[in-house]
Amino acid sequence: MAFKFRIWGKKIRHRQTGSPLVKSLGETVFFAVLLLLGLVFASLVALAYFGILNENERLGFEGGAWWMVLSLSLSFGIIGGSGLVYNLFRIGISKERRAAVLRKASDIDIIRDTFSASHDYPSLPKDxxxxxxxxxxxxxxxxxRQSVGWRLIFITIFGTIWTIFSLGMLLGNFQEVEENQALGWFTLFFLAVSVWIIYYLIQQISYYFKVGxxxxxxxxxxxxxxxxxxxxxxxxxxxxxxxxxxxxxxxxxxxxxxxxxxxxxxxxxxxxxxxxxxxxxxxxxxxxxxxxxxxxxxxxxxxxxxxxxxxxxxxxxxxxxxxxxxxxxxxxxxxxxxxx
Amino acid sequence: MDPSITIKFRTPQEVFHPNDRLEVEYYVEASDLSSLNAMEISLLWYTEGKGEQDIYVHSFERRERRNVANRDLSQVFLFQCQLPKTPLSYHGTILKIHWCIRVTTQFKKGKTFYEDRPILLLPTGKVLKLQQTSHL
CATH class of the missing domain: 2.60.40.640 (Immunoglobulin-like)
Structure with missing residues (x-):
């Protein structure tokens, strides 16, 4: 069947209509633009921060929110850069060839457990x-499958952090709670959650010792x-x-x-x-x-x-x-x- | 016109057992073979069913025009490999595991065609007739 050109492809289960080349090129352009935006904004913030730009050129980047613009630019740059590299690697390379490269990479995994019986059986879970x-x-x-011990440790750590945070909040804002009702309700909510976590933890520990x-x-x-x-x-x-x-x-x-x-x-x-x-x-x-x-x-x-x-x-x-x-x-x- | 890809087993069998040796001849016929850039052959399994598709290439060979004798990709090529022990072919309810030999042709302007030849990897062989499937 001859290929018909269409700009917008659609996915029907695992099949994709539309040209895979057009799709790859579109994604590559998107990530390249994202990378470019990230680099431009990061450069502007850096120039404004070091006072190289004059007042008209600064576009407000020298204000207090410069770090927010910088972190956004950096995330744009990282997402754009990694997406661009990934797409450039994929263009013109068949799905089977990529899968073969991945298989070779997994074959040289130095931390693979060579002593397990499943070693000679690809696609069997590790044993x-x-x-x-x-x-x-x-x-x-x-x-x-589910280790009760690990669950108890997790609940204990989480509960301890939450309770310390709630108590810190109560003691730190004790004077203001009477005046600020919203803060009072907020603190009360945190304390209520702490009480519930402690109750749940006691219940789990007693279950653990009872059921064995x-x-x-x-x-x-x-x-x-x-x-x-x-x-x-x-x-x-x-x-x-x-x-x-x-x-x-x-x-x-x-x-x-x-x-x-x-x-x-x-x-x-x-x-x-x-x-x-x-x-x-x-x-x-x-x-x-x-x-x-x-x-x-x-x-x-x-x-x-x-x-x-x-x-x-x-x-x-x-x-x-x-x-x-x-x-x-x-x-x-x-x-x-x-x-x- | 679409190219015609032919995949032939050296021994007429479609049911294989773990560690069996697989020998396949393959070739492509097309009206414009000069625009054929590369051919790839893979022995692979893929999943089918309710979940996202997984694909795993067990063995892979790529022939590019510049690396082939006389730059002729119309000749008959031989592909040999040993089958692994797992996964065995499986036809479940929400999951199926299929094995196949896939020949992919890559033409100029990014046009790609492929042909699948299904095989069964079973511990005890049952002779089943399988259809050759063609995709764009």
């Missing part, structure tokens, strides 16, 4: 977090379709659990742009109940422990990871306490393709 984590009962301990840690260990790694593996589960804390279940789950996950927003979508492709136990009681001295076997389904797709798309496999531990609260913890695993 060093499993391979470098020995277990106590079985060979490997699986790390959880869940450990999963697996007998072998890498995991491959059709093979049978041992799995060990340990649940600590002070709990009365009505039902504990372990699932093997696979999901397709993708990221896409919707207007200017980036959105994610998942689709559950596989879910199998591997283990179930009812009426469990744990205490701080005696965690609940169990060991069982599971098989990675034959003909299942291996784990996959690219920039916007992935096929994720995970073990999901779900338990329901006597108070009808449901807790879920996910442990990502990497499924390799069948052995050659």
């Amino acid at each position: 060093f977090h499993i391979a470098n984590s020995p277990g106590t009962r079985l060979a490997f301990r699986l790390p959880a 840690a869940t450990h999963l260990e697996v007998s072998s790694h890498p995991l491959r379709p059709g093979n049978i593996y041992e799995l060990f589960i340990s649940q600590a804390g002070r709990l009365e659990v009505q039902e504990l279940q372990v699932f093997l789950v696979s999901q397709e996950r993708c990221l896409f742009l919707s207007g200017t927003n980036s959105r994610a979508e998942t689709f559950l492709t596989y879910k199998e109940l591997l283990f179930e136990q009812k009426n469990i009681r744990t205490n701080s001295q005696l965690p609940y422990e169990a060991q069982f076997q599971f098989m990675v389904p034959t003909d299942s797709m291996h784990s996959f990871q690219s920039e916007h798309n992935s096929i994720d496999w995970e073990l999901c531990v779900r338990f329901q306490t006597k108070e009808q609260t449901i807790h879920e913890k996910n442990y990502p695993i990497v499924i390799f393709p069948p052995e050659d």
Whole structure:
């Protein structure tokens, strides 16, 4: 099909109408103009600041807001300059050639983990977090997707900074609060948020100690379709659990742009109940422990990871306490393709 | 008139296994071959589905007019490479992974044409007929 010239291209899913050359040239001109504007304004500010320009030529750049104009000019210059270099690199170079250059660059990554099993399998997620984590009962301990410890540390740091800031505000403006009602409400709002953060932190700490840690260990790694593996589960804390279940789950996950927003979508492709136990009681001295076997389904797709798309496999531990609260913890695993 | 790009496997197969050797002959026919500047061949995979498209080039060769014997880009070229172990071809619900051999021709004035020859990378081969697709 012959190419028809049109000034304005439109995007239909992944295809783009209009000339890619015109598009590239348009972007290049845009970034070049931005760079030029940045350089011109930055030069004018510098000349006005050092008194080289006479009064008529200064255009108000020597005033108190010179630093604002300078920072705007510099950001124009940086955005324009980087955009220009990026576009010049792209002009006349096919998408495949750029992808090949990027692949070569990633191949010489000196910090790449050469000891992980996924090293020989392009597009498999990195597995060093499993391979470098020995277990106590079985060979490997699986790390959880969300670490409660890190969340607690983050909340504690954030809460401390916020509270210090709020107290500083209260003490610093104590005299003026009575006269300035708006300032009073503002300070009160900051204090209320501080109180809420402290309450939430206490709630999270008590939850952490009550529910306790869940450990999963697996007998072998890498995991491959059709093979049978041992799995060990340990649940600590002070709990009365009505039902504990372990699932093997696979999901397709993708990221896409919707207007200017980036959105994610998942689709559950596989879910199998591997283990179930009812009426469990744990205490701080005696965690609940169990060991069982599971098989990675034959003909299942291996784990996959690219920039916007992935096929994720995970073990999901779900338990329901006597108070009808449901807790879920996910442990990502990497499924390799069948052995050659 | 658009150029005609031909991609031929040396052994008639479209289903490959990890670590298999791939050998392909390719050539281009066009009314005005003198304006053909360069040809590129890549073995690549790309994703299709709800997410943004990802593309990964496993193997790539570029032939420019000035670097080819007699400056003749109309001859039959050979492309060889070894297939990787992953990712395997996949047809999911919101995600698909396709492998293909793509030949791209670059003409003067920035005109570009490409031709895809899909292949399947599977652990156990199933013989499937695949269509050759053409794009501008």
